[in-house]
Amino acid sequence: MGILPKGKTTHAKELVPFPYQTCPEHKHPRRKDGTPGKQETFRCRFGRIHLFVEGEAIVPPTVLPPVEDLEYYTAQKEIILHPGEQYTIEPDTLHWFQAGELGAIISEFSSNSDDASDVFTDVRVKR
Known part of the structure; x- marks a missing residue:
């Protein structure tokens, strides 16, 4: 295990989405005080997770977001x-x-976690 520079912390949490549940x-983003936004690593522990990030889709997606909310999902690289x-x-x-058909268990490791700074594409989502 490495040693983090003074003042740096790593946060960890377990996520347990139900089958086909979507985040x-x-x-x-960068915060108002100038500090970088959160970097996060997802590690799948159980099931399957379909992660979509910015970039072009390489092949057609294997899952889709909720049909009624399609306009709020722009990241296409699966x-x-x-x-x-x-x-x-x-x-x-x-x-x-989105979790697969069995759901999933995901360990999420992140730097400088601050969920209040998250920006959602769907303006209806509030923290």
Whole structure:
């Protein structure tokens, strides 16, 4: 395990989405005080997670967001994570995810977590 520079912390949480449950599209922008937004790593522990990030779709997606909310999902590059696989999302990157048919268990590791600073594509989502 590495040692973090003074003043730096890493946060961790477990996410347990139900089958096909979707986390709305959002990003972690630079904060008003100038500090970078959150960088986060998703590590799949159980099930399957369909993570979508900014970029062009390489192949047609294997899952879709809720039909009534399609206009609020613009990230199209799909990364499928199986148990033991992980992916890191850089700050200020639009992303959303959906659990597979069994649901999922995801460990999320992040830098300088501040969920109140998240910006959602769907303006109806409030923290």
